[in-house]
Amino acid sequence: MDKIVYFDVQEDEQDFLQSHNEGKYNYYLEKNSLTNILKIPDEYKDARIISVFTTSRVGKEVLEQFPKLELIALRSVGFNHIDLDYCNENNIVVENTPNYGNKSVAEFAMALLLNVCRKITQAYFEYKEIDIDTKNFTGQELGGKTIGIVGLGAIGSEFARLSYGFDMNILGYDIMQKQDLKENYRVEYTDFETLLKESDFISIHAPLTNANYHMFNEQAFKKMKNTAILINTARGEHIETQALYNAIVSKEIAGAGLDVLESEETITDADYLVDINRLNEGTLRQTILNTRLQQLPNVIITPHIAYNTKEAVNRILNTVMSNINSFVDGVVDNNVN
Numbered sequence: 001m002d003k004i005v006y007f008d009v010q011e012d013e014q015d016f017l018q019s020h021n022e023g024k025y026n027y028y029l030e031k032n033s034l035t036n037i038l039k040i041p042d043e044y045k046d047a048r049i050i051s052v053f054t055t056s057r058v059g060k061e062v063l064e065q066f067p068k069l070e071l072i073a074l075r076s077v078g079f080n081h082i083d084l085d086y087c088n089e090n091n092i093v094v095e096n097t098p099n100y101g102n103k104s105v106a107e108f109a110m111a112l113l114l115n116v117c118r119k120i121t122q123a124y125f126e127y128k129e130i131d132i133d134t135k136n137f138t139g140q141e142l143g144g145k146t147i148g149i150v151g152l153g154a155i156g157s158e159f160a161r162l163s164y165g166f167d168m169n170i171l172g173y174d175i176m177q178k179q180d181l182k183e184n185y186r187v188e189y190t191d192f193e194t195l196l197k198e199s200d201f202i203s204i205h206a207p208l209t210n211a212n213y214h215m216f217n218e219q220a221f222k223k224m225k226n227t228a229i230l231i232n233t234a235r236g237e238h239i240e241t242q243a244l245y246n247a248i249v250s251k252e253i254a255g256a257g258l259d260v261l262e263s264e265e266t267i268t269d270a271d272y273l274v275d276i277n278r279l280n281e282g283t284l285r286q287t288i289l290n291t292r293l294q295q296l297p298n299v300i301i302t303p304h305i306a307y308n309t310k311e312a313v314n315r316i317l318n319t320v321m322s323n324i325n326s327f328v329d330g331v332v333d334n335n336v337n
Helices: 011-021 084-089 102-118 120-128 154-165 179-185 192-198 218-223 241-249 270-274 281-294 310-328
Strands: 003-006 026-029 049-052 071-074 093-095 146-150 169-173 187-189 201-204 229-232 255-258 299-301
Touching: 003 011, 011 026, 011 310, 049 310, 071 310, 084 093, 093 310, 102 120, 102 154, 102 201, 102 229, 102 255, 102 299, 102 310, 146 154, 146 192, 154 169, 154 179, 169 192, 179 187, 192 218, 218 241, 241 255, 241 281, 281 299
Parallel strands: 003 026, 003 049, 049 071, 071 093, 146 169, 146 201, 169 187, 201 229, 229 255, 255 299
Antiparallel strands: none
Protein backbone atom coordinates (compact mmCIF):
# COMPACT_ATOMS: atom_id res chain seq x y z
CA MET A 1 0.00 0.00 0.00
CA ASP A 2 1.43 3.40 -1.03
CA LYS A 3 2.53 5.67 1.80
CA ILE A 4 1.43 9.32 1.79
CA VAL A 5 2.31 12.03 4.31
CA TYR A 6 0.17 15.19 4.37
CA PHE A 7 1.90 18.19 5.95
CA ASP A 8 0.34 21.55 6.96
CA VAL A 9 -2.95 19.78 7.75
CA GLN A 10 -5.57 22.07 9.26
CA GLU A 11 -8.31 20.84 11.56
CA ASP A 12 -11.03 21.40 8.97
CA GLU A 13 -9.12 19.23 6.43
CA GLN A 14 -8.78 16.16 8.62
CA ASP A 15 -12.21 14.58 8.10
CA PHE A 16 -11.95 14.88 4.33
CA LEU A 17 -8.44 13.42 4.16
CA GLN A 18 -9.32 10.56 6.51
CA SER A 19 -12.43 9.59 4.55
CA HIS A 20 -10.65 9.76 1.19
CA ASN A 21 -7.50 7.87 2.25
CA GLU A 22 -8.81 5.23 4.64
CA GLY A 23 -8.37 1.75 3.20
CA LYS A 24 -6.64 3.04 0.04
CA TYR A 25 -3.32 4.37 1.34
CA ASN A 26 -1.02 4.11 4.30
CA TYR A 27 -1.32 7.78 5.27
CA TYR A 28 -0.24 10.24 7.95
CA LEU A 29 -1.72 13.65 8.75
CA GLU A 30 0.89 16.09 10.03
CA LYS A 31 -0.13 19.55 11.25
CA ASN A 32 3.43 20.90 11.05
CA SER A 33 4.91 22.42 7.93
CA LEU A 34 7.70 20.60 6.15
CA THR A 35 10.78 22.78 6.73
CA ASN A 36 14.40 22.37 7.71
CA ILE A 37 13.69 22.52 11.43
CA LEU A 38 11.05 19.78 11.43
CA LYS A 39 12.47 16.50 12.69
CA ILE A 40 11.05 14.04 10.21
CA PRO A 41 9.89 10.83 11.93
CA ASP A 42 11.45 7.64 10.60
CA GLU A 43 8.05 6.28 9.56
CA TYR A 44 7.63 9.21 7.11
CA LYS A 45 10.94 8.82 5.31
CA ASP A 46 9.96 6.01 2.94
CA ALA A 47 6.86 7.87 1.68
CA ARG A 48 6.20 7.61 -2.03
CA ILE A 49 4.01 10.74 -1.94
CA ILE A 50 3.96 13.88 0.19
CA SER A 51 1.41 16.70 0.10
CA VAL A 52 2.17 20.24 1.26
CA PHE A 53 0.72 23.75 1.36
CA THR A 54 2.63 26.99 0.69
CA THR A 55 3.67 27.23 4.35
CA SER A 56 6.08 24.34 3.76
CA ARG A 57 9.45 25.13 2.21
CA VAL A 58 10.67 22.06 0.43
CA GLY A 59 14.32 22.45 -0.51
CA LYS A 60 17.11 20.01 -1.23
CA GLU A 61 17.95 19.42 2.45
CA VAL A 62 14.36 18.38 3.08
CA LEU A 63 13.91 16.32 -0.06
CA GLU A 64 17.06 14.31 0.54
CA GLN A 65 15.34 12.80 3.57
CA PHE A 66 12.71 11.12 1.34
CA PRO A 67 14.73 8.67 -0.78
CA LYS A 68 11.62 6.91 -2.17
CA LEU A 69 9.68 10.06 -3.01
CA GLU A 70 8.00 10.10 -6.43
CA LEU A 71 5.26 12.75 -6.11
CA ILE A 72 4.77 16.07 -4.34
CA ALA A 73 1.03 16.80 -4.39
CA LEU A 74 0.66 20.52 -3.77
CA ARG A 75 -2.41 21.96 -2.12
CA SER A 76 -1.81 25.24 -3.92
CA VAL A 77 -1.42 26.77 -7.36
CA GLY A 78 1.99 28.30 -6.61
CA PHE A 79 5.11 26.16 -6.47
CA ASN A 80 7.94 28.61 -5.78
CA HIS A 81 8.38 26.98 -2.34
CA ILE A 82 9.53 23.73 -4.01
CA ASP A 83 13.06 23.02 -5.29
CA LEU A 84 12.04 22.07 -8.82
CA ASP A 85 15.64 21.62 -9.94
CA TYR A 86 16.18 18.89 -7.36
CA CYS A 87 12.84 17.30 -8.26
CA ASN A 88 13.70 17.24 -11.96
CA GLU A 89 17.13 15.76 -11.26
CA ASN A 90 15.61 13.03 -9.10
CA ASN A 91 12.48 12.21 -11.14
CA ILE A 92 10.06 13.60 -8.56
CA VAL A 93 6.79 14.77 -10.10
CA VAL A 94 5.29 18.00 -8.72
CA GLU A 95 1.54 18.57 -9.24
CA ASN A 96 -0.46 21.62 -8.26
CA THR A 97 -4.17 22.37 -7.78
CA PRO A 98 -5.12 25.01 -10.36
CA ASN A 99 -8.29 27.09 -10.49
CA TYR A 100 -9.45 26.37 -6.95
CA GLY A 101 -9.49 29.96 -5.73
CA ASN A 102 -10.51 32.08 -8.69
CA LYS A 103 -13.58 33.54 -7.02
CA SER A 104 -12.12 33.49 -3.51
CA VAL A 105 -8.99 35.45 -4.40
CA ALA A 106 -10.75 37.86 -6.76
CA GLU A 107 -13.43 38.65 -4.17
CA PHE A 108 -10.77 39.18 -1.51
CA ALA A 109 -8.84 41.54 -3.79
CA MET A 110 -12.01 43.55 -4.32
CA ALA A 111 -12.59 43.57 -0.55
CA LEU A 112 -9.09 44.97 -0.02
CA LEU A 113 -9.71 47.66 -2.62
CA LEU A 114 -13.00 48.67 -1.01
CA ASN A 115 -11.39 48.63 2.43
CA VAL A 116 -8.56 50.97 1.45
CA CYS A 117 -10.83 53.23 -0.63
CA ARG A 118 -13.41 53.60 2.13
CA LYS A 119 -10.96 53.42 5.07
CA ILE A 120 -13.02 50.71 6.73
CA THR A 121 -10.35 49.23 8.98
CA GLN A 122 -9.08 52.65 10.02
CA ALA A 123 -12.62 53.75 10.92
CA TYR A 124 -13.24 50.51 12.82
CA PHE A 125 -10.22 50.93 15.07
CA GLU A 126 -10.78 54.63 15.70
CA TYR A 127 -14.43 53.95 16.53
CA LYS A 128 -13.35 51.30 19.05
CA GLU A 129 -11.06 53.86 20.68
CA ILE A 130 -13.86 56.48 20.71
CA ASP A 131 -11.53 58.73 18.75
CA ILE A 132 -13.83 59.75 15.94
CA ASP A 133 -13.37 62.46 13.36
CA THR A 134 -15.46 61.62 10.30
CA LYS A 135 -13.36 63.97 8.15
CA ASN A 136 -10.62 61.34 8.42
CA PHE A 137 -12.82 58.78 6.68
CA THR A 138 -13.65 60.52 3.42
CA GLY A 139 -13.25 57.84 0.77
CA GLN A 140 -13.77 57.45 -2.95
CA GLU A 141 -16.17 55.50 -5.14
CA LEU A 142 -15.13 52.78 -7.55
CA GLY A 143 -17.73 53.47 -10.25
CA GLY A 144 -16.39 55.38 -13.22
CA LYS A 145 -12.77 54.94 -12.13
CA THR A 146 -10.10 53.04 -14.05
CA ILE A 147 -8.80 49.75 -12.68
CA GLY A 148 -5.58 48.30 -14.08
CA ILE A 149 -5.31 44.51 -13.85
CA VAL A 150 -1.86 42.96 -14.13
CA GLY A 151 -2.33 39.35 -15.16
CA LEU A 152 -5.64 38.20 -16.65
CA GLY A 153 -5.55 34.49 -16.05
CA ALA A 154 -8.36 32.73 -14.18
CA ILE A 155 -8.20 34.99 -11.09
CA GLY A 156 -7.55 38.19 -13.01
CA SER A 157 -10.46 37.41 -15.36
CA GLU A 158 -12.78 36.93 -12.38
CA PHE A 159 -11.54 40.21 -10.92
CA ALA A 160 -12.32 41.88 -14.26
CA ARG A 161 -15.88 40.54 -14.04
CA LEU A 162 -16.29 41.99 -10.56
CA SER A 163 -14.78 45.31 -11.66
CA TYR A 164 -17.22 45.49 -14.56
CA GLY A 165 -20.05 44.99 -12.06
CA PHE A 166 -18.78 48.05 -10.18
CA ASP A 167 -19.02 50.06 -13.42
CA MET A 168 -15.27 50.53 -13.68
CA ASN A 169 -13.16 51.13 -16.77
CA ILE A 170 -10.76 48.21 -17.11
CA LEU A 171 -7.20 48.23 -18.43
CA GLY A 172 -5.45 44.87 -18.76
CA TYR A 173 -1.80 43.93 -19.03
CA ASP A 174 -0.94 40.35 -20.04
CA ILE A 175 1.15 38.55 -22.63
CA MET A 176 -2.06 36.94 -23.95
CA GLN A 177 -5.30 38.71 -24.79
CA LYS A 178 -8.71 37.14 -24.25
CA GLN A 179 -11.39 38.13 -26.71
CA ASP A 180 -14.21 37.25 -24.28
CA LEU A 181 -12.88 39.75 -21.73
CA LYS A 182 -12.86 42.46 -24.38
CA GLU A 183 -16.41 41.65 -25.45
CA ASN A 184 -18.05 40.87 -22.11
CA TYR A 185 -16.32 43.30 -19.74
CA ARG A 186 -14.86 45.92 -22.09
CA VAL A 187 -11.30 45.12 -21.03
CA GLU A 188 -8.82 47.28 -22.93
CA TYR A 189 -5.41 45.65 -23.17
CA THR A 190 -2.47 48.01 -22.97
CA ASP A 191 1.24 48.16 -22.16
CA PHE A 192 2.52 48.28 -18.60
CA GLU A 193 3.58 51.93 -18.68
CA THR A 194 0.18 53.10 -19.91
CA LEU A 195 -1.54 51.02 -17.25
CA LEU A 196 0.63 52.64 -14.56
CA LYS A 197 -0.09 56.17 -15.79
CA GLU A 198 -3.84 55.87 -16.41
CA SER A 199 -5.09 53.59 -13.60
CA ASP A 200 -6.78 54.91 -10.49
CA PHE A 201 -6.35 51.48 -8.92
CA ILE A 202 -4.10 48.54 -9.82
CA SER A 203 -4.60 44.91 -8.83
CA ILE A 204 -1.89 42.26 -9.35
CA HIS A 205 -2.93 38.74 -10.41
CA ALA A 206 0.15 37.48 -12.27
CA PRO A 207 2.25 34.41 -11.41
CA LEU A 208 5.73 35.26 -10.20
CA THR A 209 8.47 34.95 -12.83
CA ASN A 210 11.99 36.27 -13.22
CA ALA A 211 10.62 38.80 -15.70
CA ASN A 212 8.07 40.38 -13.32
CA TYR A 213 10.11 40.22 -10.09
CA HIS A 214 9.96 43.74 -8.53
CA MET A 215 7.95 45.04 -11.48
CA PHE A 216 6.52 47.59 -9.05
CA ASN A 217 9.68 49.47 -8.18
CA GLU A 218 10.76 53.09 -7.71
CA GLN A 219 10.42 53.88 -11.41
CA ALA A 220 6.96 52.31 -11.61
CA PHE A 221 5.61 54.21 -8.61
CA LYS A 222 6.80 57.51 -10.06
CA LYS A 223 4.62 56.87 -13.12
CA MET A 224 1.46 56.15 -11.10
CA LYS A 225 -1.15 58.71 -10.07
CA ASN A 226 -0.62 60.16 -6.59
CA THR A 227 -4.23 59.10 -5.87
CA ALA A 228 -3.61 55.49 -6.98
CA ILE A 229 -4.13 52.44 -4.76
CA LEU A 230 -2.20 49.20 -5.30
CA ILE A 231 -3.70 45.78 -4.47
CA ASN A 232 -1.64 42.59 -4.36
CA THR A 233 -3.03 39.10 -3.72
CA ALA A 234 -0.50 37.34 -5.99
CA ARG A 235 3.09 37.18 -4.70
CA GLY A 236 4.93 39.65 -2.49
CA GLU A 237 7.98 39.66 -4.73
CA HIS A 238 6.09 41.52 -7.45
CA ILE A 239 6.61 44.64 -5.33
CA GLU A 240 9.88 46.13 -4.10
CA THR A 241 8.87 46.81 -0.51
CA GLN A 242 11.26 49.69 0.15
CA ALA A 243 10.04 51.45 -2.98
CA LEU A 244 6.40 50.94 -1.97
CA TYR A 245 7.03 52.28 1.52
CA ASN A 246 8.80 55.34 0.12
CA ALA A 247 6.07 55.94 -2.46
CA ILE A 248 3.31 55.91 0.17
CA VAL A 249 5.19 58.03 2.72
CA SER A 250 6.11 60.59 0.04
CA LYS A 251 2.50 60.50 -1.27
CA GLU A 252 3.50 59.33 -4.74
CA ILE A 253 0.60 56.90 -4.39
CA ALA A 254 -2.34 56.94 -1.98
CA GLY A 255 -2.29 53.50 -0.37
CA ALA A 256 -2.12 49.73 -0.72
CA GLY A 257 -3.99 46.55 0.18
CA LEU A 258 -1.66 43.55 0.48
CA ASP A 259 -2.35 39.90 1.21
CA VAL A 260 1.24 38.95 0.38
CA LEU A 261 4.64 40.37 1.30
CA GLU A 262 8.27 39.83 0.45
CA SER A 263 9.79 37.43 3.01
CA GLU A 264 6.39 37.02 4.66
CA GLU A 265 7.56 33.70 6.10
CA THR A 266 9.76 35.54 8.65
CA ILE A 267 6.56 36.73 10.34
CA THR A 268 4.37 33.63 10.00
CA ASP A 269 6.69 30.60 9.96
CA ALA A 270 7.67 28.71 13.08
CA ASP A 271 11.27 28.42 11.85
CA TYR A 272 11.93 32.06 12.64
CA LEU A 273 10.00 32.04 15.90
CA VAL A 274 11.99 29.06 17.17
CA ASP A 275 15.38 30.21 15.89
CA ILE A 276 15.75 33.95 15.24
CA ASN A 277 19.33 33.33 14.12
CA ARG A 278 17.85 32.10 10.84
CA LEU A 279 17.28 35.77 10.00
CA ASN A 280 20.15 36.89 7.81
CA GLU A 281 20.82 40.54 7.02
CA GLY A 282 18.47 40.51 4.04
CA THR A 283 15.50 38.85 5.75
CA LEU A 284 15.96 40.96 8.89
CA ARG A 285 15.88 44.15 6.82
CA GLN A 286 12.80 42.90 4.98
CA THR A 287 11.01 42.03 8.23
CA ILE A 288 11.63 45.53 9.58
CA LEU A 289 10.34 47.02 6.31
CA ASN A 290 7.20 44.88 6.43
CA THR A 291 6.56 46.00 10.01
CA ARG A 292 7.02 49.66 9.10
CA LEU A 293 4.68 49.25 6.14
CA GLN A 294 2.05 47.69 8.38
CA GLN A 295 2.08 50.77 10.61
CA LEU A 296 0.96 53.12 7.83
CA PRO A 297 -2.71 54.11 8.18
CA ASN A 298 -3.43 53.87 4.44
CA VAL A 299 -2.10 50.31 4.11
CA ILE A 300 -4.05 47.13 4.85
CA ILE A 301 -2.03 43.91 5.24
CA THR A 302 -3.53 40.43 5.72
CA PRO A 303 -1.65 37.13 6.28
CA HIS A 304 -1.95 35.45 2.85
CA ILE A 305 -5.56 34.35 3.30
CA ALA A 306 -7.20 35.44 0.04
CA TYR A 307 -7.64 31.81 -1.04
CA ASN A 308 -9.12 30.72 2.29
CA THR A 309 -12.83 30.00 1.89
CA LYS A 310 -14.71 26.78 2.61
CA GLU A 311 -15.50 26.41 -1.06
CA ALA A 312 -11.89 26.90 -2.20
CA VAL A 313 -10.47 24.54 0.43
CA ASN A 314 -12.95 21.88 -0.66
CA ARG A 315 -11.88 22.31 -4.30
CA ILE A 316 -8.22 22.04 -3.25
CA LEU A 317 -8.79 18.78 -1.41
CA ASN A 318 -10.85 17.24 -4.20
CA THR A 319 -8.21 18.15 -6.78
CA VAL A 320 -5.27 16.92 -4.71
CA MET A 321 -6.97 13.56 -4.15
CA SER A 322 -7.75 13.31 -7.85
CA ASN A 323 -4.10 14.09 -8.64
CA ILE A 324 -2.89 11.43 -6.23
CA ASN A 325 -5.33 8.76 -7.39
CA SER A 326 -4.44 9.39 -11.03
CA PHE A 327 -0.71 9.28 -10.28
CA VAL A 328 -1.04 5.93 -8.52
CA ASP A 329 -2.92 4.70 -11.61
CA GLY A 330 -0.07 5.84 -13.82
CA VAL A 331 -1.50 9.18 -15.03
CA VAL A 332 0.17 12.52 -14.31
CA ASP A 333 -2.23 15.48 -14.00
CA ASN A 334 -1.48 19.15 -13.34
CA ASN A 335 2.29 18.67 -13.25
CA VAL A 336 4.42 21.82 -13.07
CA ASN A 337 7.88 20.35 -13.78
